[in-house]
Amino acid sequence: MELVTCSHLQKAYGKETALKDVNLQIGRGKIIGLLGPNGSGKTTLIKILNGLLQPTKGDVKVNGKIPGVDSKAIISYLPDKMYFADWMKVSDLLDFFEDFYKDFDRQKAESMCKSLGVSIKDKMKKLSKGNKEKVQLTLVMCRKAQLYLLDEPIAGVDPAARDFILDTILNNYNEEGTVLISTHLIADIEKIMDEVILIKSGEILKHVSADDLREQSGKSIDAMFREMFHADNYIGGDFTC
């Protein structure tokens, strides 16, 4: 059974269509890049997969079930914003994850916080923006989940933090599970991707293996992406090709 199946998935916000007839199957044990320019529907697709949004039409199944209590138990989600309450200390968040997720490894999370120089007694709101993001990523990656949904984990951080984030993902994910990383900063994750999903204006343009895509096009995925989404080049930020 595929881990994720979307059939004829549509999502509209009022008159605006965010996803148009998305058909997608995602297997297990892979790192997949969900690549597309800003506003292409990446976040909407991720939110539908974890039940934060309901599709307007079509079906979504995660591990054979529509998003609900069962699917949420096997999904580890990193949103593109801070989602903890202001009053929480790092230790409160650790308690919280330990209380609600059976697959959460508290010891590992504590030692990762320590290596970041973050005390578990620190108040979350007093941490620097970078450390808040790192703690949130640590919590998400210290779960032995089946599906990691990481929404723009490397957007808006400096290159050193990007390296930390990618290393944390690679060193900690459950290898039997799948990691879906949405981003428009392709150069940074090019080397780690097994598969690529290219999305534009709410439509899936391609879903292929990263190697096949490079072979077919004879270019790096980053270069190909820049050609495909020419108008969005500037948003991508780094001009390495």
Place this chain on the structure above:
Amino acid sequence: MLGKLIKYDIKAMSKIIVPFWAALLILGWVIAIQNHFRKVTQFSTMNVLMIVIAIVIITAVFVMNIVIVIQRFWRGLLKEEGYLMFTLPISARNLIFSKLISALLISLGTVFVIIFMFLPWILIGGDLKNLIFAFRNFDFNNVKWMISVIAIVIAEIASSIYHVYAAMAIGQLSNRNRFLFSFAAFIAISIIQSILSVLAMDVLGFEGNVFEDDKLFYLIVSVIQCVIYHIITEYLLSRKLNLE
């Protein structure tokens, strides 16, 4: 799981409300001690000032209570924190129950604190004998009456909380201004509720006096309101959730 959710909600709410409760209790003692030593029998300036301060703080605590009940639901489920709460392996029903039970407990806590605020008056003011006398001569036939009034008060508070929750659950459907839409939904629900209550009382011939024989009617109405508001809230948050 519900117990764990309630634990976090109570913790979040108590961080804000407990200092206000403490202020009320301290003020209760200050007023009682001041009255005792000054042997105030008439309305002196100081006495009036103390009463005004007490009324202001009691009002502030009530307002704060309402604000945190709304805030815990709005920020805790429908803003950024919602991304954490709605991705937990927990049903929307339990998330709503947790918010409701913790809001109810905090609201009852506020009521008790206000009652206890007047305890020093009785203890210091020499009215203790009267209180003991009143307890000794308490007519236990009134217990049934008291229990039914307490049940109505709890059901009324619960239905008021649910009313606000349902309005916010409707408001979050808007893609434009979710807060304004929630406010409009609150007013619309109030109007519908008033019309239905008047119609129901008219049809069933009730007088509208909660202290007389209509207590059961009031209790049933509040429970029905709770059930309807819960169904609306749960349906919208589980089937039509629209996090920004």
